[in-house]
Amino acid sequence: MNVRTICLAILAMGDTTGYEIRKHSLEGDFSYFADASYGSIYPALARLQAEELVTVREEAQPGKPVRKVYSITEAGRAELIRALNEPIAPDVFRSPFLLVAVFAPLLGPQRIRSAIEAHMAQIRADRKQLEAICADGDSHAQGDDPATRWAVEYGLHCMSMKLDYLEQNRARLEEIAAGGGENASRSAAAE
Amino acid sequence: MNVRTICLAILAMGDTTGYEIRKHSLEGDFSYFADASYGSIYPALARLQAEELVTVREEAQPGKPVRKVYSITEAGRAELIRALNEPIAPDVFRSPFLLVAVFAPLLGPQRIRSAIEAHMAQIRADRKQLEAICADGDSHAQGDDPATRWAVEYGLHCMSMKLDYLEQNRARLEEIAAGGGENASRSAAAE
DNA sequence: GGACACATGTAATCGGTTACATGATTAC
DNA sequence: GTAATCATGTAACCGATTACATGTGTCC
Numbered sequence: 001m002n003v004r005t006i007c008l009a010i011l012a013m014g015d016t017t018g019y020e021i022r023k024h025s026l027e028g029d030f031s032y033f034a035d036a037s038y039g040s041i042y043p044a045l046a047r048l049q050a051e052e053l054v055t056v057r058e059e060a061q062p063g064k065p066v067r068k069v070y071s072i073t074e075a076g077r078a079e080l081i082r083a084l085n086e087p088i089a090p091d092v093f094r095s096p097f098l099l100v101a102v103f104a105p106l107l108g109p110q111r112i113r114s115a116i117e118a119h120m121a122q123i124r125a126d127r128k129q130l131e132a133i134c135a136d137g138d139s140h141a142q143g144d145d146p147a148t149r150w151a152v153e154y155g156l157h158c159m160s161m162k163l164d165y166l167e168q169n170r171a172r173l174e175e176i177a178a179g180g181g182e183n184a185s186r187s188a189a190a191e
Numbered sequence: 192m193n194v195r196t197i198c199l200a201i202l203a204m205g206d207t208t209g210y211e212i213r214k215h216s217l218e219g220d221f222s223y224f225a226d227a228s229y230g231s232i233y234p235a236l237a238r239l240q241a242e243e244l245v246t247v248r249e250e251a252q253p254g255k256p257v258r259k260v261y262s263i264t265e266a267g268r269a270e271l272i273r274a275l276n277e278p279i280a281p282d283v284f285r286s287p288f289l290l291v292a293v294f295a296p297l298l299g300p301q302r303i304r305s306a307i308e309a310h311m312a313q314i315r316a317d318r319k320q321l322e323a324i325c326a327d328g329d330s331h332a333q334g335d336d337p338a339t340r341w342a343v344e345y346g347l348h349c350m351s352m353k354l355d356y357l358e359q360n361r362a363r364l365e366e367i368a369a370g371g372g373e374n375a376s377r378s379a380a381a382e
Numbered sequence: 383g384g385a386c387a388c389a390t391g392t393a394a395t396c397g398g399t400t401a402c403a404t405g406a407t408t409a410c
Numbered sequence: 411g412t413a414a415t416c417a418t419g420t421a422a423c424c425g426a427t428t429a430c431a432t433g434t435g436t437c438c
Contacts, residue, residue: 001287002397009290012297019417033290040398042419063406065417084291084298088306090313094283096192098345099200099224100275104338106203106268107275115279122281146367147295154289154356161352165345176337193425210389231426233391254434256389 001089003044006034008080011054011072013145018042018068029133029148032155045070053079104177112177116170120163127159192280194235197225199271202245202263204336209233209259220324220339223346236261244270295368303368307361311354318350 010016010024018041025034025041036044048054053076059067072080097119104112134152201207201215209232216225216232227235239245244267250258263271288310295303325343 001285001290005290009294012294017417018419029293032284032286034285037399038417038419039400039421046419061416065405067417080294081297084294085302088291088309089287090317091288091310092283092285093223094192094225095223096280097282098342099192099196100279101342101345102220102336102338103200103203103271103275104341106272111276118279119282126281145293147293147364150295150360150364150367151289151292154292154360157356158349158353162349165348169341169345173338173341176341208389209391228427229389229391230393230428237391252388256433258389 001033003034003036003040004048005080005083006030006036007041007044007048007070008053008072008076008083009033011070012077012080015069015071017070018045021045027129029152031129032151048076051075101173104173105179107177109174109178112174116166116173120166123159123163123166127156127163130155130159192224194225194227194231195239196271196274197221197227198232198235198239198261199244199263199267199274200224202261203268203271206260206262208261209236212236218320220343222320223342239267242266292364295364296370298368300365300368303365307357307364311357314350314354314357318347318354321346321350 006025007021010021010030016024018038021041022036022038024030025036045054049056049070052073054070054072056068056070059069061067097115100107100115101112107115130152134149134156197216198212201212201221207215209229212232213227213229215221216227236245240247240261243264245261245263247259247261250260252258288306291298291306292303298306321343325340325347
């Protein structure tokens with residue numbers, strides 16, 4: 001999902017600024033889809049504006065820089081729908097953790113233990129963040145939207161499942177790391 | 192995980208060629224970690240060779256092009272271990288499907304149904320592929336390695352969980368798509 | 383005769399990140 | 411005083427993809 005579409009999608013949920021789009025993309029809802037930086041968001045917004053898929057209004061606020069608030073246009077909404085109706089690219093799941101896991105015998109039990117710990121902590125943190133969106137309640141939008149809620153619940157479910165699985169199977173990986181250590185040393189020395 | 196490390200990792204499992212590395216990275220084991228193309232693999236291998244982290248031997252085979260078979264060196268193995276001991280980057284999970292799901296009310300039930308169908312088919316296909324690695328058995332390596340097996344089982348578990356969850360909750364999303372459709376039209380028309 | 387698998391490699395391009403530039407306000 | 415938050419934007423760079431170039435053998 002390119003930044004352009006992500007911007008359009010976020011703007012379809014309500015008017016915002018480039019600054020806030022970045023926060024959505026890496027903290028809030030939408031953290032599933034992107035992880036965009038200013039360097040990609042601002043040019044994307046400029047381009048969308050040139051294409052008349054969004055409009056801008058400048059809100060001067062005393063003391064602070066001018067906020068450029070973007071709104072999606074009808075054409076923008078149509079373009080978003082068009083993009084979402086295209087064949088969906090497969091989900092991407094890239095796990096540096098699993099690469100470490102695969103080399104458990106080479107890395108030894110201490111490293112594996114700390115890797116598992118860090119990995120689980122990461123998942124817990126992500127889960128907490130997702131839960132916050134749902135529980136937000138009072139805030140004006142996202143958590144209340146049923147479709148967003150469905151997606152968030154799907155994400156939460158996946159995370160909880162992973163944590164359960166790790167809890168139950170981490171010992172096995174740690175044993176592999178401990179047992180294989182000698183083998184790895186031997187085979188490395190043998191070569 | 193950059194292509195360089197992926198190449199090193201694959202070579203740590205056994206000698207291969209650039210051509211086969213690509214296959215590993217998008218079909219076999221390792222499909223979790225990368226999705227590299229020739230355009231990145233060949234330059235990476237050349238660089239690794241220059242750094243003396245791998246060596247090459249050319250195997251002439253009559254009729255076919257020369258195979259350049261790469262082997263990891265001791266320095267390469269050390270570099271891989273060093274890379275794997277660095278702080279692990281968080282897992283990346285990017286789901287174009289969930290973006291579609293979030294806009295279910297805007298897209299309507301037919302689209303959502305087909306999106307769910309395609310998504311589940313994709314997961315099933317991925318699962319089949321992973322199962323093949325494990326069940327390979329007779330082939331000389333990966334499926335038998337306990338750490339690889341652990342990682343594969345983790346992946347299989349996640350996929351099965353997702354499928355179960357989708358099976359049980361797809362109806363709810365389809366309803367949201369159906370019910371919300373009118374709202375979306377109204378709100379779109381109202382603006 | 384055409385498509386596909388094997389096999390290596392380069393050049394153009396692209397999408398995106400990082401770092402930089404600027405500057406006021408608020409909280410510690 | 412110093413760090414963080416708000417806020418926008420550009421330029422340099424980078425990693426990777428896409429498309430291209432080349433060539434044989436095999437299967438349908």
